[in-house]
Amino acid sequence: MELSSTAYVILGMVSREARSGYEIKALVDGSVRFFWAASYGQIYPELKKLSEAGLVEGVDAPTGDRKRTVYAITEAGEEALKGWLREPPETLEMREEGLLKLFFSGVLEPEEGAATLRAMRRQREQIGAQLRAIEAEKGEIDDPYPPMVLRAGIEFNTWFADWCERMEAQLLAPQHERGSS
Amino acid sequence: MELSSTAYVILGMVSREARSGYEIKALVDGSVRFFWAASYGQIYPELKKLSEAGLVEGVDAPTGDRKRTVYAITEAGEEALKGWLREPPETLEMREEGLLKLFFSGVLEPEEGAATLRAMRRQREQIGAQLRAIEAEKGEIDDPYPPMVLRAGIEFNTWFADWCERMEAQLLAPQHERGSS
DNA sequence: ACAGGCATGTAAATAGTTACATGATTCG
DNA sequence: CGAATCATGTAACTATTTACATGCCTGT
Numbered sequence: 172m173e174l175s176s177t178a179y180v181i182l183g184m185v186s187r188e189a190r191s192g193y194e195i196k197a198l199v200d201g202s203v204r205f206f207w208a209a210s211y212g213q214i215y216p217e218l219k220k221l222s223e224a225g226l227v228e229g230v231d232a233p234t235g236d237r238k239r240t241v242y243a244i245t246e247a248g249e250e251a252l253k254g255w256l257r258e259p260p261e262t263l264e265m266r267e268e269g270l271l272k273l274f275f276s277g278v279l280e281p282e283e284g285a286a287t288l289r290a291m292r293r294q295r296e297q298i299g300a301q302l303r304a305i306e307a308e309k310g311e312i313d314d315p316y317p318p319m320v321l322r323a324g325i326e327f328n329t330w331f332a333d334w335c336e337r338m339e340a341q342l343l344a345p346q347h348e349r350g351s352s
Numbered sequence: 353m354e355l356s357s358t359a360y361v362i363l364g365m366v367s368r369e370a371r372s373g374y375e376i377k378a379l380v381d382g383s384v385r386f387f388w389a390a391s392y393g394q395i396y397p398e399l400k401k402l403s404e405a406g407l408v409e410g411v412d413a414p415t416g417d418r419k420r421t422v423y424a425i426t427e428a429g430e431e432a433l434k435g436w437l438r439e440p441p442e443t444l445e446m447r448e449e450g451l452l453k454l455f456f457s458g459v460l461e462p463e464e465g466a467a468t469l470r471a472m473r474r475q476r477e478q479i480g481a482q483l484r485a486i487e488a489e490k491g492e493i494d495d496p497y498p499p500m501v502l503r504a505g506i507e508f509n510t511w512f513a514d515w516c517e518r519m520e521a522q523l524l525a526p527q528h529e530r531g532s533s
Numbered sequence: 534a535c536a537g538g539c540a541t542g543t544a545a546a547t548a549g550t551t552a553c554a555t556g557a558t559t560c561g
Numbered sequence: 562c563g564a565a566t567c568a569t570g571t572a573a574c575t576a577t578t579t580a581c582a583t584g585c586c587t588g589t
Contacts (some may be wrong), residue, residue: 176449177577183456193540206448210578211493215542237585239540242369247460257458259471260450261432268357269441270501275364277495278430279437284497290440298425314458316465320451330511338500356548391550396570418557420568425588 174251176262177213178221182244182252185227189243192218201305202317205298205324226251243252269294285339292335299328355432357443358394359402363425363433366408373399382486383498386479386505399423407432450475466520473516480509489493 174182180203184195192214199209221227222292226248244252269291276284302324309318361384365376373395380390385469404409407429410421450472457465483505490499 176447176452177576179456183452186456186459191540192542197539203452206446206451208445208577211542212544212578212580213576214366233587234539237540252401252456253459254430256453256457256465256468258446260453260468260475262447262449263388263475264445265387266443266445267441268443269359270504271364271384271486272437272441273497274432274501275367276437276497278367280435281505283438287437287441294441294444312482315523316454316457319522320455323451323515323519326511326515327508330507332531334504334507338504341500358548372568373570374566378567389549392570393551393572394549415567416558418568 174221174226174255175217176207177209178217178226179255180207180209181214181217181221181251182226182241182248182255185242185244185254186249189230189232189241191232191239191241194241203320205302206320209318221248281342285342288335288339288342292332292339295328295332299325299332302328355402355407355436357388358390359398359434360436361388361390361452362395362398362402362423363407363429363436366423366425367430367433370411370413370422372413372420372422374421384501386483387501392427402429462523466523469516469520469523473513473520476509476513476516480506482512483509 180199181195184190184198190198192211195214195218195222196209196211197306199207218227220228222229222242226245227242228245229240229242231238233239269287272287273284273291302321304320306325309321361380362376365371365379373392374396376388376399377392380388399408399410403410403423407426408423409426410418410423413422414420419520450468453468454465454472457468483502487499487502487506490502
């Protein structure tokens with residue numbers, strides 16, 4: 172039985188304690204969204220599938236009259252998750268519209284390419300600031316991995332913003348020094 | 353008329369000279385694939401649409417008996433491309449299965465998390481080597497942007513490989529120095 | 534009372550991959 | 562001749578987003 176990556180995101184998110192679909196979405200948005208997003212349109216149908224496959228188990232946990240189901244991982248689910256975690260990672264996709272625009276910017280004026288770089292830098296600085304804010308507020312000691320991947324996000328965005336700045340300077344720099352040592 | 357990002361990739365690829373669908377695919381694979389991929393299943397239908405919209409123009413250019421159509425950008429196509437290039441970039445998605453696995457690796461032994469980091473590092477080193485090979489062979493002087501984004505790919509993969517190495521060391525390091533100044 | 538957040542779900546559309554089918558050309 | 566590459570395209574599938582619909586609960 173082949174599971175999608177989204178299925179494993181869900182299994183991972185319920186592996187420590189039972190969560191509702193809504194909570195899973197919030198957790199994803201607050202942690203892994205920068206390298207793996209998930210929408211309600213995926214989460215709810217996937218929870219149903221995982222439940223039918225016996226990898227998670229739904230338990231009614233209403234808040235007053237508002238119905239609510241939290242899902243807990245089962246033995247089989249934990250085995251599936253661990254099996255997946257042990258396989259070497261494969262998919263790596265990056266879609267960066269900024270780099271794509273830059274690639275084709277030879278048809279524009281240099282100043283316009285520089286503007287794209289500035290927009291990219293601003294965006295990366297914003298994301299970096301958001302991630303730093305998350306880093307500052309958390310105080311969990313037991314699991315080293317979430318802060319580790321958070322750090323990756325911060326470093327990556329810092330590097331990227333810096334790259335944009337350097338490339339902008341290079342673009343707007345005087346052309347004469349091409350072959351200098 | 354809204355165009356997909358893939359449409360703009362195609363417009364960009366035919367903006368300097370007329371190309372066939374097959375050539376476009378090869379060009380994409382040799383340049384932007386690391387941050388924006390495209391498959392035949394997207395390229396050929398999209399070329400038809402762009403042709404109907406008058407943004408590219410197909411010209412028969414057979415090789416012997418083998419039929420072949422190259423597409424050239426039109427005035428309208430160039431305007432559409434430039435308009436898009438001038439808008440600030442928005443979409444940025446990254447899907448890194450490795451970071452996702454790492455995030456959930458608290459349920460495994462530290463050595464297993466380290467193994468994921470090693471696999472990630474190896475992969476990034478490989479991609480970096482490929483990009484460096486591309487960088488070494490090219491000798492175009494006129495357009496500064498392709499080498500610029502290539503450099504981004506090289507630097508990114510170098511940073512990422514280095515991060516993996518550092519995190520692996522941190523994971524396997526002795527725990528005792530938690531609160532040192 | 535009302536806004537905002539909690540909560541669940543579906544429908545429709547778009548995006549994208551994979552696999553397949555077909556056939557010509559070139560190089561060894 | 563056979564393999565690799567050039568070349569075009571489609572069908573089926575999977576993934577994913579967006580928008581919508583519904584309704585309760587909490588704080589002001």
